[in-house]
Amino acid sequence: MSRQFFDYKGTLFPCMACNAEDIAFAENEFQVRDDDIYNITYPKAGTTWMMDILSLIKKNGDPTWNKTVPNWDRVPWIETNGSVQKVRVSEEQPRLITSHLPRHLFVKSFDGSKAKVIYTVRNPKDVAVSLYYFAKMTSFYKDPESFDEFVKDFLTGDIPYGSWFDHVKGWLEMLGKENFMVQTYEDLYKDPRGSVLKICKFLGKELDDKAVDSVVENTSFQFMKENQMSNFSLVPSNYMDQEKSPFMRKGTTGDWKNHFTEPLNEYFDKIYKEKMQGVCMKFPWEENL
Ligand code: A3P
Numbered sequence: 001m002s003r004q005f006f007d008y009k010g011t012l013f014p015c016m017a018c019n020a021e022d023i024a025f026a027e028n029e030f031q032v033r034d035d036d037i038y039n040i041t042y043p044k045a046g047t048t049w050m051m052d053i054l055s056l057i058k059k060n061g062d063p064t065w066n067k068t069v070p071n072w073d074r075v076p077w078i079e080t081n082g083s084v085q086k087v088r089v090s091e092e093q094p095r096l097i098t099s100h101l102p103r104h105l106f107v108k109s110f111d112g113s114k115a116k117v118i119y120t121v122r123n124p125k126d127v128a129v130s131l132y133y134f135a136k137m138t139s140f141y142k143d144p145e146s147f148d149e150f151v152k153d154f155l156t157g158d159i160p161y162g163s164w165f166d167h168v169k170g171w172l173e174m175l176g177k178e179n180f181m182v183q184t185y186e187d188l189y190k191d192p193r194g195s196v197l198k199i200c201k202f203l204g205k206e207l208d209d210k211a212v213d214s215v216v217e218n219t220s221f222q223f224m225k226e227n228q229m230s231n232f233s234l235v236p237s238n239y240m241d242q243e244k245s246p247f248m249r250k251g252t253t254g255d256w257k258n259h260f261t262e263p264l265n266e267y268f269d270k271i272y273k274e275k276m277q278g279v280c281m282k283f284p285w286e287e288n289l
Contacts, residue, residue: 037095116173
């Protein structure tokens with residue numbers, strides 16, 4: 001079998017989705033524009049959700065773009081095969097750009113720019129569950145042997161895009177900067193309208209009530225699950241087999257409780273506390289830790 005992942009400066013990437021040349025170009029040569037808006041996430045934190053929210057905000061609540069153009073063309077990943085060259089010449093204003101890159105590998109020209117970053121973060125236990133099912137359905141990842149083994153790899157960071165902890169801690173170093181905002185999946189889930197308003201404020205975008213309603217309605221789980229431009233059903237089944245598990249799977253918070261055994265949960269909490277020591281931000285999932 002051909003190799004599944006390659007190593008770029010100590011972080012693994014899936015061979016089917018990325019290549020070292022494009023990542024190096026994104027990191028070292030890509031030119032950020034001050035009006036760029038970056039949708040940054042660790043995989044499974046709510047990337048796709050934020051793609052659709054940003055698209056709708058950009059179009060003042062008009063859903064036509066979301067309904068006619070695939071999300072990867074509206075808010076392209078910078079690090080996936082061939083994408084960086086398309087984004088480089090894009091005439092969109094502003095450009096909406098997605099990335100899973102860890103902070104230390106992110107576009108160098110971003111430093112000192114006014115470009116805005118929305119960093120979406122989700123309970124890592126729910127990320128692990130979501131990623132487990134994703135790994136089963138996509139050829140980008142290795143098919144996990146068991147959930148417990150998968151969670152152990154997740155905790156060591158021996159998976160594409162590296163350790164969740166390093167990703168989060170790396171990006172949170174930007175806390176307090178004017179051009180950086182953290183959005184939790186949990187807050188988005190609990191209060192979508194309030195979250196959309198907060199995002200609009202951060203972006204300096206004023207939408208009337210009707211437009212905000214449209215953003216919320218057109219980014220509901222059910223709507224996105226049925227929208228071919230958002231649910232990845234246009235991706236051939238040899239890349240994503242949605243018969244095995246749909247991309248838009250459950251779209252909820254706390255599904256980890258249906259998957260973690262008590263010992264695995266205790267082990268996870270122990271590692272979490274060790275690794276997140278010194279992080280000043282408090283997250284909604286930390287209440288019971
Ligand atoms: P689940 O597997 O837990 O259902 P990403 O886009 O970062 O790959 O994350 C995918 C996860 O976000 C999946 O989680 C998916 O169902 C969820 N998701 C996508 N759109 C959503 C929405 N509108 N509302 C709630 N969850 C959503």
